[in-house]
Amino acid sequence: MRAVRFHGQGRPVAVEEVDEPRPGPGDVLIDVAAAGICGTELHFLDGLLTPARTPITLGHEVAGVVAEVGAEVAGVAAGDRVAVHYLHACHRCRPCRAGNDHLCDQPLGFLAFVTDGGFADRIAVPASAVVPVPEEVDLPVAATLCCSATTALHAVDVAGVRPGDAAVVYGTGGVGLAMVQVLREAGARPIAVARNPERLALARELGAEVTVDGTGDVAAGVRAATDGVGADVVFELVGSRETGAAALASLGKRGTLVYVGYSFDTVEVSPLSLVVPEQRIVTSVGNRRSELVAALDLAARGRLRTPITEHPLEEAPRALEDLRAGRVLGRAVLRP
Ligand SMILES: [Zn+2]
Ligand SMILES: [Zn+2]
Structure with missing residues (x-):
């Protein structure tokens, strides 16, 4: 499958062929419908933030359709429209138990920071990280809500x-x-x-x-x-x-x-x-999973409008340059 890979500061971002991820027993495999391009991507390119490893697939604002679920997954099924909470919290550590899962000490995954993100055809994430997308909300809009x-x-x-x-x-x-x-x-x-x-x-x-x-x-x-x-x-x-x-x-x-x-x-x-x-x-850093649920609900009730520009995956380098140059009004998304 295709993925937009980051190889380190100062090196060009490119669409590459990579192995398709396989879902573990507690994971879901998602066909990515859209992934939002965030200012955080530029922080990686500039070296202000450094991911835990390179190369890594960028993109932490992801929505799509569940293609497959692991053997132990309940409550999520193939065909479900979902948005992904970028920080896959453990829901067991001290910050998680205090309701601050965005500060989780031992996340199961962290899109584009630690684990491969959503600028790709498919992504595998823990089932606990996905949130259903109400039918009133388009998947590209849902993707941008994951962070904005x-x-x-x-x-x-x-x-x-x-x-x-x-x-x-x-x-x-x-x-x-x-x-x-x-x-x-x-x-x-x-x-x-x-x-x-x-x-x-x-x-x-x-x-x-x-x-x-x-x-x-x-x-x-x-x-x-x-x-x-x-x-x-x-x-x-x-x-x-x-x-x-x-x-x-x-x-x-x-x-x-x-x-x-x-x-x-x-x-x-x-x-x-x-x-x-x-x-x-x-x-204030990032957001809680419950806040993603709240944002999707606001959008479903028509209380939140997100102007969106769509690009195919191959246009990722150009879309990132547009963001840097201040040419994006609202949010740009990649559509694999
Ligand atoms: Zn973001
Ligand atoms: Zn935790």
């Missing part, structure tokens, strides 16, 4: 967003556009920041109350949008030195800065400037 809306739902939970909160979404890629909609669902007032006017227009269409041009003075724009008070929450989806400083300057008293995005940059923080207005900095 689920990551947004998790970050909104971490931040403790309340109805009426002014919440800045700093960066409007796949996660940001989903976050605007998740915030609107939570009764908050989303303020979207981006450098690209097309993205700002899309953010407005999807529910942003205000948009702020990221090429200008972002903090001044946020203050203008909040009667001078500043934001209750800022979701930092970019993670650069420049955006970190602007995000902090946008916060109001008791405001919360939530780091979701990261880069090679470091950010300088003055404790004094945080202490006096009693502001908090927190972080």
Whole structure:
């Protein structure tokens, strides 16, 4: 079968012929219908993140149809439409038992980080990692929800967003556009920041109350949008030195800065400037399996729209370049 293989930083990503995976007794084999292309892929290419081994198949946002199930699998059958939770939690360790399966100590698998991902014709994963896709949701949409809306739902939970909160979404890629909609669902007032006017227009269409041009003075724009008070929450989806400083300057008293995005940059923080207005900095990583269930449910009820661009598997290198160049509006998916 075909798979998009990553051989290490600085080496070209290529579609290659690899052996088809065989499902173990507790696994399901899935015919991949679509796999979303995420900013995390670029972090691998750039060497900011390093997978546990190379070569490895990229792609951690996967949906498809079950082709075969292992002998011990119950509750999932051939023909089922499923989405895959990228971190295959053990459901036994301390974080798992506390409900934080996204921080599992001993995952059974971790797509594209430890085990082969979904930029391939087929993938084998533990049956406990799959979630049924409601019939109202197309499989390419389901694939993108595995990381965009689920990551947004998790970050909104971490931040403790309340109805009426002014919440800045700093960066409007796949996660940001989903976050605007998740915030609107939570009764908050989303303020979207981006450098690209097309993205700002899309953010407005999807529910942003205000948009702020990221090429200008972002903090001044946020203050203008909040009667001078500043934001209750800022979701930092970019993670650069420049955006970190602007995000902090946008916060109001008791405001919360939530780091979701990261880069090679470091950010300088003055404790004094945080202490006096009693502001908090927190972080949010990935998402829980239950948040994937919630995202699929939101999409099935028509509360979550994901603009999608589809590419055949062979176009993976070009699609990754499009993402890097900021040419993707919403999410790009590969369709094997
Ligand atoms: Zn992702
Ligand atoms: Zn665990």
